Amino acid sequence: MTGLYNRRHMEASFYREISRAQRHDVPLGVIMIDIDHFNVFNDTYGHDLGDKVLREIGAFVQGNIRDEDIACRYGGEEIIIILPGASLQNTHRRAEQLRIGIEGLAVDMYDEEHTVTASLGVALFPEHGGSIKEVIRAADCALYKAKNNGRNRVVIAEKALSVCCKDEDEDVS
Template identity: 45%
Template sequence: MVRSGGRKGQPSICSMSQVCRPSSLTIATSPIVKKAERALKNANRQLNARLAQIEQLQSELREQAQRDPLTSLFNRRYLSETMERELKLAKREKKPLSVIVMDIDRFKKINDSHGHRLGDEFLTEIAKLLQNHARGSDVICRYGGEEFLIVMPGANARTARKRAEQLRVHCEAMRIAHNGKELRVTLSFGVATYPTHGREGEEIVIKADKALYKSKRRGRNCVTLWEENKG
């Protein structure tokens, strides 16, 4: 015998002695509901996969915006951002920061005599050389056409100058085969350091660049450390 009672909207089952108890009724899920649930789960999976693809693409685009397309080194735009960041850190931690600027000697002659393809090969090989001999904290950039720049957090002038000399020797020993000949290039270097040679990033880079051109005037294939009284 069934009688209305119990919780609202729930029927009660009564025995012959009129003692009633609520019943539990199981309502079967319809095939239409099950199908809709499966479709919703599938749509969520597809949406999550698509969002992951978009996030990956955005990450790749950010990386491309920071890199030189030929050498894969950081570009000049990224240099501005990293110099500001690293200099703030150096000031806060009271540590030095050095900049090495280098330029391929007589690079125009290489392009004019052997073509831009060989010039590009030298650029990419020098980029690899710089990466192979970098510390984990170094930031290596392609600063101009045939000019490169390294930011060395925590390195004083002596350490940076020694690193530049090592790179000069490695580059001088490098050879590239072309039309049955082995060709080589040399690099000229300029070095400047915070806080010895300046307090701001742009000032350090400018002085390292001036020291580089002093290396050019000295005969190329050498390293020059900026000196205030000999600027």
């Protein structure tokens, strides 16, 4: 539906790209995107609008990443982007550009224009984890910090991952 790769492709790509990053001693950036208040679209306007929002954000993301980057629908309204060879600074800069671009999208439906925002978490292999699971968890925790701190923002993962803020506040949909 989104035009993005699925989770299975993301996992296979992640294994390949982590192996490549280790072999060439380069970083691997990860951005996790979650559409803010997505349930409101579905609950208020129905799943047709929610689906349209997902399609438009998927097309926007795909059109605003490098050819070698891999954008995948992680689940629900979450998207993961794998950025081979990207530094933390470049991954953060790309995430901020995506956030601003998503904020500028206007989804037309039912004779109304709907605006969308997103929260983004940024992590880097190997800085924020030595495995796929650890890096995704670090990006996810950063994403939930963005949501807990007001949404529509980018947060970089902390170096020492102790307790994920997702566990602190489950009501961040």
